[in-house]
Amino acid sequence: MISSMGKPYVVGIDIGGTNTVFGIVDARGTILCSGSVKTKAYDKVEDYVTAVCENLLPLIESEGGVEKIKGIGIGAPNGNYYSGTIEFAPNLPWKGVIHLAELFQEKLGIPTALTNDANAAAVGEMTYGAARGMKDFIMITLGTGVGSGIVVNGQVVYGHDGFAGELGHVIVRENGRMCGCGRKGCLETYCSATGVARTAREFLIARSDESLLRHIPAEEIASKDVYEAAVQGDKLAQEIFEFTGELLGEALANFVAFSSPEAIVLFGGLAKSGDYIMNPVKKGLDSNVLNIYKGKTKLLVSELKDSDAAVLGASALGWELKDLKE
Amino acid sequence: MISSMGKPYVVGIDIGGTNTVFGIVDARGTILCSGSVKTKAYDKVEDYVTAVCENLLPLIESEGGVEKIKGIGIGAPNGNYYSGTIEFAPNLPWKGVIHLAELFQEKLGIPTALTNDANAAAVGEMTYGAARGMKDFIMITLGTGVGSGIVVNGQVVYGHDGFAGELGHVIVRENGRMCGCGRKGCLETYCSATGVARTAREFLIARSDESLLRHIPAEEIASKDVYEAAVQGDKLAQEIFEFTGELLGEALANFVAFSSPEAIVLFGGLAKSGDYIMNPVKKGLDSNVLNIYKGKTKLLVSELKDSDAAVLGASALGWELKDLKE
Known part of the structure; x- marks a missing residue:
């Protein structure tokens, strides 16, 4: 090629x-x-x-x-x-x-x-990784923020001005969380690493059940801490991933209605959290995607080393x- | 060309x-x-x-x-x-x-x-109408349902399976109106001609103010009746258009984050309702679109005769x- x-x-x-x-x-x-x-x-x-x-x-x-x-x-x-x-x-x-x-x-x-x-x-x-040979896919980068790169007919979608593909700023919740962009409810406020930490703080206040995360000062909790707690069987931490993943899957279902991609490739720390995140993402996608797309879009994790x-x-x-x- | x-x-x-x-x-x-x-x-x-x-x-x-x-x-x-x-x-x-x-x-x-x-x-x-010469635009057809055709780099986005571009079935309201597709809250349940009629029935039940629409049996109200009432200065009918238009504009703001189109072209009966619908659509778009896209995307009505x-x-x-x- x-x-x-x-x-x-x-x-x-x-x-x-x-x-x-x-x-x-x-x-x-x-x-x-x-x-x-x-x-x-x-x-x-x-x-x-x-x-x-x-x-x-x-x-x-x-x-x-x-x-x-x-x-x-x-x-x-x-x-x-x-x-x-x-x-x-x-x-x-x-x-x-x-x-x-x-x-x-x-x-x-x-x-x-x-x-x-x-x-x-x-x-x-597309050149070296999980999307080799694909002409239609969406890349979602889950880092401090949420970024995206959309490929249609083998070409990156740049839009008329060169700035297309800001799926981290699709509004997923009406009057939702305040975003750094000045708007409310952007995907990024929920499904980035900082979004996960935010969810952790919300869950810890709203609930009273025991959790390993209660041993960390609330402002210092990071996405990594939630992952480590989840691996140790912490129920609250696992539910934070479920919340995050299902919401991401729900957003992906809407993206599929746009470009019907062969695959969605997830990249970044959060995507490496294995089944804790990927199972709820799949659940959110499957239960929200339009019938004609059901089961057609592969959910992949990036094959490139971080x-x-x-x-x-x-x-x-x-x-x-x-x-x-x- | x-x-x-x-x-x-x-x-x-x-x-x-x-x-x-x-x-x-x-x-x-x-x-x-x-x-x-x-x-x-x-x-x-x-x-x-x-x-x-x-x-x-x-x-x-x-x-x-x-x-x-x-x-x-x-x-x-x-x-x-x-x-x-x-x-x-x-x-x-x-x-x-x-x-x-x-x-x-x-x-x-x-x-x-x-x-x-x-x-x-x-x-x-793109060939004969309002999008002549454009390489990036989105067509939204507002009829009994809501359909869409997305053009990127001068090519229609068909997706990996040929079924891309079902923006009428993007979910815009969590647990919203039941849609014919079996899911809830699809754009089509609000912004199609049938969606407008549905909104009219909801408004008439929820409110008690006078309206020309109260003279029509509820099940028989059509989008066209709402337009005619709005033209005659009916406040409730005008507010139905405001609700519909702002919600459509809000959805369009998310579509812009996907492909950053030069224009969004609206087609169908509803799009011909002039300022009653276009002003609220513009308001919904402007107040929900990400900063970097603000004021860049033209909002057009189809130039092809119905x-x-x-x-x-x-x-x-x-x-x-x-x-x-x-």
Whole structure:
């Protein structure tokens, strides 16, 4: 499927609020070598690009030089695929609209594309992971927030403005929990890691039954604590997962009515909580999905290693790029 | 945009439970001539196809013969684009899976495609109507039920099985109104013509203020009566539209988070109720849509004449077909 045209590698750059990680990746999704810089250390984006390139170029040289690289893919918060820009990203040091893909492309002479983290994850899953060979699927990333990447006819859905696929901000409960986006009842307020912690605090106040979670100060409870308690047989913790999973499944049932995907791929810490989360998700999906879709959509967990996924996802964009002189 | 390759016309066939209407259409969306047969009169699908062809062929001959026709498009309930089949349509006389596109193609020697009514409407709007030149939009058909056709990157979203785009069955109210699909709270139970009538009956029972609608027996109230009362200044009728429109707008806000369309095109009787419905839809959309999408998505009313839209929509599929010998 991947035609390397004598250029066997791509570069993936994952930009986070704290760190930027990059690596050289081959067609099988092996990260041959990687490096990182501190995103926050550079107030000016030009200095940042220079720093990344200074660290990246020796890696590229070690794998045979620039002529071996088919393209560079960048995953970044608020990334716009059409323009290759980062637009008003609240957690990055550079304000306004940043033409980041262009800056890298000019500096290195390698075609460069950019998109947001969740879209990059979807392309990564389609290229190297659980969605290989699929043309229609939805990627849901369950982290601090909830992100999504939607693939239709083998292409990421970017929408008319480049910002499609914000399924974490679909409103799932009328007048529900307050969301960081300023609205109420977004999926993200329930089914992210922070949403799970929020549910834990609510359950602990509303109920009086014993729980291992009562030994942790309420404000410090994290999604991980709930998982560990659930594994130890804690009933309340298990019910937190049931609540979270069923609500997610219910939302997924509505997403299925949109694009009827072959699979929904879940990614992130929560998705690794095994049956505790996946059984209720399946239950929520099956009991809410329209009859004609019943039993047709596979529920999968990402096959990419957590630590590699961001760089792999970004890198996968690189395979789709044309040579600059074409 | 439309390349006719010496074949200047297409045929559109719209299959309804009662009537089948067909016509010859040119590249500007003019219906040159048309005809119809009674769908219900034919227990065997082969007899039905024969009857349609016997009525259609003279029309084709009058416009220069089969060699002038680029393709045939069919809009049908439960139509599957991939297989060209109608599958288990409850309101048609033929049971199971019917290979209808194939039957027409063999009979007439003209390439034939088939999809459901709402997808056909979307292609029609993109080819001849309000969505000309758009690559990303959502068509919502407000009739007895609520249907949808979603276009992404210039292509209808069919999903992995051909059945994507059932936005009328997105659940908008937890434990809401009972739907014909067996589930509760579907958009269709509120925002279809029957949904409006249902809201009218609910409002009339729950409230005691005077209304023109009280002069009509409750079971006989139709969406049209509500519109007429609203036009005459009836407060209760106007509030029924506000309720319906705001709920639709709220649902549209979630759809925008999926595919970030350039426009949402509303079609059907309800969409023709002007400001009574469009103002509340806009209000519901604006007050529920995520910040990054705010003010970006146009809210449009279909530009196709009601009486022509079904045939035009179906016909538009015909332009995308390749010659059988290619």
